[in-house]
Amino acid sequence: MNAPLRVAVTGAAGQIGYALLFRIASGQMFGPDQPVILQMIEIPVDKALQALKGVAMELDDCAFPLLQGMVLTSDPTEGFKDVDWALLVGSKPRGPGMERADLLKDNGKIFVGQGKAIDDHAADGCRVAVVGNPANTNAMIGASQCRRIPATNWSAMVRLDQNRAQSQLANKAGVQTSDVEDIYIFGNHSPTMFPAFHLAKINNKPAPDVIGDKAYLEGEFCETVGKRGAAIIAARGASSAASAANALVDHVRDLCTPGKIHSVAVKSEGQYGFHPDVWAGLPVRTTADGYEVVEDLSMDAFATAKIKATNDELVSERETVAEMLD
Ligand code: NAD
Numbered sequence: 415m416n417a418p419l420r421v422a423v424t425g426a427a428g429q430i431g432y433a434l435l436f437r438i439a440s441g442q443m444f445g446p447d448q449p450v451i452l453q454m455i456e457i458p459v460d461k462a463l464q465a466l467k468g469v470a471m472e473l474d475d476c477a478f479p480l481l482q483g484m485v486l487t488s489d490p491t492e493g494f495k496d497v498d499w500a501l502l503v504g505s506k507p508r509g510p511g512m513e514r515a516d517l518l519k520d521n522g523k524i525f526v527g528q529g530k531a532i533d534d535h536a537a538d539g540c541r542v543a544v545v546g547n548p549a550n551t552n553a554m555i556g557a558s559q560c561r562r563i564p565a566t567n568w569s570a571m572v573r574l575d576q577n578r579a580q581s582q583l584a585n586k587a588g589v590q591t592s593d594v595e596d597i598y599i600f601g602n603h604s605p606t607m608f609p610a611f612h613l614a615k616i617n618n619k620p621a622p623d624v625i626g627d628k629a630y631l632e633g634e635f636c637e638t639v640g641k642r643g644a645a646i647i648a649a650r651g652a653s654s655a656a657s658a659a660n661a662l663v664d665h666v667r668d669l670c671t672p673g674k675i676h677s678v679a680v681k682s683e684g685q686y687g688f689h690p691d692v693w694a695g696l697p698v699r700t701t702a703d704g705y706e707v708v709e710d711l712s713m714d715a716f717a718t719a720k721i722k723a724t725n726d727e728l729v730s731e732r733e734t735v736a737e738m739l740d
């Protein structure tokens with residue numbers, strides 16, 4: 415058995431937290447030989463921490479062999495102490511009629527404090543995955559507070575968008591999701607994101623050839639994937655939770671699996687025309703000690719215009735939170 419990994423989860427008593435913790439504790443995120451200690455962070459102390467005690471009782475009741483300890487706290491110093499991974503879920507979800515960017519001012523400040531606390535207290539080499547919206551820009555805010563933990567250790571989640579795009583293509587082509595490969599998300603976790611269908615393969619053939627409907631791919635497909643979060647809020651009355659937790663399991667597991675190519679929002683270094691100071695969804699290849707962006711994928715005029723639009727939005731979000739960046 416390996417030494418246990420310490421994993422912080424913020425917002426642990428929330429919707430996503432409830433769908434996530436049991437999957438981490440059962441080994442689905444870090445593998446069947448990797449014990450974990452869950453460091454669960456909730457505020458406010460009275461109500462949310464009380465609810466978290468109930469969640470911890472349920473975790474206990476599962477008797478997970480890999481769960482070697484639990485910390486329940488409202489204090490980021492204690493919560494992030496020595497952690498190897500910090501999963502930043504805790505923040506407000508949007509309601510009906512809102513865009514994720516409407517959460518910027520309220521949620522952004524959470525990531526100022528948590529970025530500092532991670533830099534001060536986490537283990538060397540701690541890796542961070544941001545889920546709380548607007549995820550790309552929150553990751554940028556958090557990473558900007560760090561001096562010790564490098565920006566390349568921070569990521570934000572666009573994997574839910576990749577999974578959604580994969581399912582939509584499979585449904586349209588009448589195949590299984592496992593027949594669809596190489597579908598990647600470029601840009602913001604927002605309706606401007608670009609699910610790059612021109613790179614995707616269905617049973618090893620170019621997806622546009624298999625689907626044979628350019629108007630659908632450029633229109634309905636991009637719109638359905640980009641607005642899926644809002645469609646779920648309209649249908650469910652609450653934002654996606656189980657699928658978001660599932661995507662975070664995929665995101666972290668693939669970031670721990672060298673050779674995997676998957677969509678992750680990372681600090682841009684100017685690839686594909688993204689501004690070098692924004693955090694953009696990009697295809698990354700996991701390496702032995704991190705990731706590298708997959709460069710030089712072909713972009714046609716439609717793709718270039720879509721990337722420009724999502725980059726412009728990320729640049730404008732950056733300007734909105736300029737005072738939160740260190
Ligand atoms: P929720 O309201 O059910 O849970 C959020 C929890 O976070 C609450 O229990 C709250 O008490 C806690 N919290 C708030 N501020 C905190 C802080 N500073 N420290 C610790 N805990 C704190 O919300 P949810 O449905 O779990 O969603 C959480 C976030 O994830 C939202 O911002 C939502 O929009 C986002 N989200 C992102 C994606 C994605 O693909 N990136 C997908 C789904 C949801």
Ligand code: LMR
Nearest residue numbers: 508514547643644653654
């Ligand atoms: C999603 O994509 O489901 C989440 O980001 C929640 C939301 O606000 O859409």
